[in-house]
Amino acid sequence: MTAIDPTAHLTAEQIEELGRELDAIRDEVLADRGEKDAAYIRKVISAQRKLELVSRGVLLFSIFPPAWLIGTAGLSVAKIMDNMEIGHNILHGQWDWMRDPKIHSTTWEWDHVSPADQWKHSHNELHHTYTNVIGKDNDLGYGIMRVDEDQRWHPFHLGQPLWNFINACFFEYGIAAYDLELGKNLHKRRRKNPEFRARARAVGRKIRKQVLKDYVIHPLLSGPSFLTTLAATFTANLVRNLWTHSVIMCGHFPEGVQVFERRSIKGETRGQWYLRQMMGSANISGSKAMHFMTGNLSHQIEHHLFPDLPSNRYAEVAVKVRALFEKYELEYVTGPLPKQVFSAWHKVFRLSLPNKKPKVETPDREQELVAA
Amino acid sequence: MTSAALRSRAWKMLEMVTTPLLPSDYLDLVSPLRAGADLRGRIEAVHPETRDAATIVIRPGRGWRGHTAGQYVRVGVDVDGVRLWRAYSLTSPTHRQDGRVSITVKAIPGGKVSNHLVRRAKPGTLIQLDQATGDFVLPAAKPAKVLYLTAGSGITPVMGMLRDTEFDDVVMVHSAPQPQDVIFRDDLHRLVADKKLRLTELHTDTDGMLDISRLDELVPDWAERETWACGPAGLLDAAEEHWTAHGVRERLHTERFRPSIVAVGDGGEVTFSTTGKTADADGATPLLDVGEEAGVLMPSGCRMGICFGCVTPLKAGAVRDLRTGEITEAEPGVLIQTCVSAAAGPCDIER
Ligand code: FES
Numbered sequence: 114m115t116a117i118d119p120t121a122h123l124t125a126e127q128i129e130e131l132g133r134e135l136d137a138i139r140d141e142v143l144a145d146r147g148e149k150d151a152a153y154i155r156k157v158i159s160a161q162r163k164l165e166l167v168s169r170g171v172l173l174f175s176i177f178p179p180a181w182l183i184g185t186a187g188l189s190v191a192k193i194m195d196n197m198e199i200g201h202n203i204l205h206g207q208w209d210w211m212r213d214p215k216i217h218s219t220t221w222e223w224d225h226v227s228p229a230d231q232w233k234h235s236h237n238e239l240h241h242t243y244t245n246v247i248g249k250d251n252d253l254g255y256g257i258m259r260v261d262e263d264q265r266w267h268p269f270h271l272g273q274p275l276w277n278f279i280n281a282c283f284f285e286y287g288i289a290a291y292d293l294e295l296g297k298n299l300h301k302r303r304r305k306n307p308e309f310r311a312r313a314r315a316v317g318r319k320i321r322k323q324v325l326k327d328y329v330i331h332p333l334l335s336g337p338s339f340l341t342t343l344a345a346t347f348t349a350n351l352v353r354n355l356w357t358h359s360v361i362m363c364g365h366f367p368e369g370v371q372v373f374e375r376r377s378i379k380g381e382t383r384g385q386w387y388l389r390q391m392m393g394s395a396n397i398s399g400s401k402a403m404h405f406m407t408g409n410l411s412h413q414i415e416h417h418l419f420p421d422l423p424s425n426r427y428a429e430v431a432v433k434v435r436a437l438f439e440k441y442e443l444e445y446v447t448g449p450l451p452k453q454v455f456s457a458w459h460k461v462f463r464l465s466l467p468n469k470k471p472k473v474e475t476p477d478r479e480q481e482l483v484a485a
Numbered sequence: 486m487t488s489a490a491l492r493s494r495a496w497k498m499l500e501m502v503t504t505p506l507l508p509s510d511y512l513d514l515v516s517p518l519r520a521g522a523d524l525r526g527r528i529e530a531v532h533p534e535t536r537d538a539a540t541i542v543i544r545p546g547r548g549w550r551g552h553t554a555g556q557y558v559r560v561g562v563d564v565d566g567v568r569l570w571r572a573y574s575l576t577s578p579t580h581r582q583d584g585r586v587s588i589t590v591k592a593i594p595g596g597k598v599s600n601h602l603v604r605r606a607k608p609g610t611l612i613q614l615d616q617a618t619g620d621f622v623l624p625a626a627k628p629a630k631v632l633y634l635t636a637g638s639g640i641t642p643v644m645g646m647l648r649d650t651e652f653d654d655v656v657m658v659h660s661a662p663q664p665q666d667v668i669f670r671d672d673l674h675r676l677v678a679d680k681k682l683r684l685t686e687l688h689t690d691t692d693g694m695l696d697i698s699r700l701d702e703l704v705p706d707w708a709e710r711e712t713w714a715c716g717p718a719g720l721l722d723a724a725e726e727h728w729t730a731h732g733v734r735e736r737l738h739t740e741r742f743r744p745s746i747v748a749v750g751d752g753g754e755v756t757f758s759t760t761g762k763t764a765d766a767d768g769a770t771p772l773l774d775v776g777e778e779a780g781v782l783m784p785s786g787c788r789m790g791i792c793f794g795c796v797t798p799l800k801a802g803a804v805r806d807l808r809t810g811e812i813t814e815a816e817p818g819v820l821i822q823t824c825v826s827a828a829a830g831p832c833d834i835e836r
Contacts, residue, residue, distance in 0.1 A: 136808070140809060143809060143811075146566070147565035147566045147567075148563075148565050148566045149566075150566055151563060151566030151567075152566075159514055162506075162510065162511060162514055163514065166511060205793065206792075206793030206796070206822075209793065209796070209820065210566075210567060211563070211566055211567055211568060212567055212568040212569070212818055212819065212820075213563075213568050214818060215510075217820075218793045218796070219793075219796055219820065222505040222506075223505060224505060225505075233792070233793070233794065234786065234794065237786065237787070237791065237792035237793060237794065238786035238787050238792040238794050241787065241791050241792060242786070242787040242789070242791065242792065319505075322501070322504045322505070323504070323505075325501055325504075326501060326502065326503075326504050330501050330502055331502070334502070386789075420791045421790070421791060421793070
């Protein structure tokens with residue numbers, strides 16, 4: 114939808130061929146998926162649990178500054194692991210094939226205020242199906258930001274760097290509100306909708322449990338370390354929120370990522386769907402540890418192509434996917450974390466102001482945006 | 486407050502500490518076999534019995550309620566990362582001092598779990614267990630005369646009986662292709678040497694299949710004996726006919742190992758067992774569409790296999806993944822994505 118379509122040079126046949134080549138990559142992983150992968154996720158889950166236990170244990174003595182530091186760092190990492198490499202990926206069904214009812218998308222619950230089933234709907238279903246389609250994919254700015262020139266500017270957007278920062282700090286609450294489609298549902302009539310109310314109650318319950326655990330029970334258990342434990346948990350949640358927000362911003366916001374019109378996905382073929390995922394996502398380059406801490410969402414492009422492949426496979430898949438980008442002369446948007454975060458934030462700032470050169474909108478286009 | 490109420494309150498407290506996980510998720514890290522945990526067992530030894538059979542010695546978790554000789558247990562084993570459940574006869578006596586139990590497994594050609602257990606299982610591995618079950622068991626009152634009629638791996642539940650309870654007068658007729666295929670051969674001959682068992686060993690490769698009418702000659706008083714028979718369907722069918730014909734059917738107890746036979750094909754009748762609806766499906770239409778077409782409320786999302794919003798238990802039959810062509814057969818706990826699965830023969834979907 115950007116002025117120049119970066120896929121314009123591809124013929125319809127080429128796009129279908131690309132789709133077949135991507136299917137072949139997927140099949141290769143499926144054929145080879147097995148014991149090692151299962152052992153991997155089990156190991157990660159058990160490491161996360163141990164780290165959390167130990168960190169919480171250390172925080173019982175957080176009145177001593179070194180204990181506070183170690184415990185807070187450990188808990189932050191544990192929470193990041195829980196949300197990213199474990200929670201996000203299990204909830205995607207990446208590990209359902211193991212048939213272990215405990216590590217399954219239908220039973221998993223995560224350390225997050227958004228209940229797993231609501232998140233699965235807004236993320237797996239809406240975001241992954243309608244990736245970067247304006248008006249369909251609310252991840253595009255989470256409904257509070259303007260992240261593409263083609264979205265209409267409103268004076269409200271002047272404040273978006275600030276909204277984005279606040280959202281980053283309390284990201285898990287932002288996600289919960291987003292999963293509830295709070296903005297849309299707070300209108301008088303929708304508020305009463307029983308289905309919405311039930312979901313809102315579920316979120317309320319989840320928040321209550323999470324807050325009680327982090328800010329009441331664990332501090333109380335720490336006795337004299339009450340306040341320091343409270344501060345530690347708050348810090349860990351803050352760190353986790355800032356981290357996940359940064360990683361997620363890098364997935365679709367950096368410069369070079371394309372957005373799409375609603376009409377463009379009507380009757381979309383498999384190849385075209387793949388192409389949209391390729392052009393609508395961006396990666397983060399870095400070390401193994403870095404990929405791990407992002408839950409392998411640093412391989413966002415691969416994740417969007419194959420959301421149900423086990424995350425530990427994205428690194429090897431990325432090599433083949435990248436070769437396809439080159440073959441079909443497409444831009445593989447990637448870069449180190451600081452660069453991608455900067456790029457995303459830069460866009461947030463830039464688009465908080467109206468477009469420099471207003472484009473001539475066709476009436477049709479205009480309607481589309483109003484509908485959005 | 487009663488101690489039970491106190492305990493449940495303490496548990497609630499603990500749940501608040503561990504939310505959104507459960508206390509058991511953490512306890513499982515250190516003590517997976519403790520009382521109160523989901524029932525599991527740890528493989529402690531694997532003893533080869535023949536070239537394609539092995540006895541797996543298992544330490545069951547504290548929740549194990551024991552078994553009766555002749556019963557079987559369902560075990561959940563991770564094979565290539567996938568948890569598969571199968572039933573095997575218990576071959577250990579019911580009151581082993583060390584609290585361990587054993588199953589004896591014969592590797593069947595192409596059998597994922599049996600081959601894994603016989604050839605690849607390692608001591609130390611955790612497996613999932615169900616409680617022992619089955620009514621192929623000995624009666625409370627000891628019969629005076631006993632006949633065990635077995636063939637192949639049909640010996641396994643009977644071995645559990647032989648090891649568990651001694652009778653004064655026990656005869657066994659056992660068939661196997663060759664001497665080296667006889668599972669527990671040494672144990673059986675030791676019992677014979679100790680005069681605890683009279684054994685007729687038939688080798689079907691050389692002697693041919695047991696002709697049931699030969700029983701008169703092998704065990705002349707067979708009709709007076711309480712009989713337990715286990716083996717291939719052919720043997721059991723013949724036995725049931727024979728015992729019925731002689732009017733002593735009530736003396737015969739049989740156990741059939743039923744390998745679930747799934748007809749894999751292209752399309753078939755789909756039963757939606759919760760709503761009781763049925764529909765004919767071809768091999769290319771996603772079950773999600775088939776269900777909706779038939780007026781069944783089917784959960785769905787992306788309709789293209791990526792959101793996992795449509796996963797539904799497959800109760801019976803087989804389905805084909807429309808993307809990969811892979812066949813999934815029904816087993817307890819198997820869930821399928823209805824939007825990318827089509828009927829591969831008759832199947833039953835829990836909706
Ligand atoms: S409906 Fe999304 S996976 Fe089936």
